[in-house]
Amino acid sequence: MKSSVLICDDSNLARKQVLRSLPEKWEVDVQLATNGLEALEVLRNNRIDVLFLDLTMPELDGIGVLEGIKDENITVDVFVISADIQPEMQNKVMELGAKAFLRKPVKADLLVSTLQDHGMM
DSSP: OOEEEEEEOSOHHHHHHHHHHSOTTSOEEEEEESSHHHHHHHHHHSOOSEEEEOSSOSSSOHHHHHHHHHHTTOOOEEEEEESOOOHHHHHHHHHTTOSEEEESSOOHHHHHHHHHHTTOO
């Protein structure tokens, strides 16, 4: 069964980099969002299994998305991919329900092992 994935990042380059890092054998349908408002709209209207989420974005940042997911009881596994690697930020996203925090730019082998660790593939 295919998994449904949403990649949310305001950088086109970063979205493409995450897309290229996804495991080849992982059957997925991928949607893209350029900011948090778009991501929440996609999450409200589609069944999304996995969200790869940046933190620093216009319109609505990643923390706002995590809060929206929590407030609206949206079921999705969130993996934060961000250059903001401060321990306080890492703790905050985990408290808001993220499964993992990955440093940007994400390395394909780390992404694969993280997905495996969380039973995503």
